[in-house]
Amino acid sequence: MPQVKSPLLNTIGQLEIRVGNLNEAQRFYEDVLGMEVESVFGQTMMLRCGEISILVQESNTRPLGCPIYFKVDDRVHEVADMLKANGVRFKSGPSCIVEEFMGKSSWLGFFEDPWGNPLALMGDMPV
Secondary structure (H helix, E strand, O other): OOOOOOOOOOOEEEEEEEEOOHHHHHHHHHHHOOOEEEEEEOOEEEEEEOOEEEEEEEOOOOOOOOOEEEEOHHHHHHHHHHHHHOOOOEEEEEEEEEEEEOOEEEEEEEEEOOOOOEEEEEEEEEO
């Protein structure tokens, strides 16, 4: 694999954890840990921890590792192309997940490290 001379990925934008019960998780993270709940929608809750968002997903299954979302904003396609040139195979995307919100669209692209741990590019692109 070619060496990358400058870091393509230098900001983590979001982490994801899975829980068995979202209501219990909300009580724990909000009331016990004192974290800010940004939103709750469906079986998902968004928490704020400093500069990082934590997506809490209700699920009966757990991934191999905690997904790490690298924030690359308007460079989603550029960084994805560079990673592909370095041998990274994307499982999906980058794809638009939100068409337009406040003048931007949101994109995600999922890939894995060699051990199967889930990784993703995330970015807001101008509409």
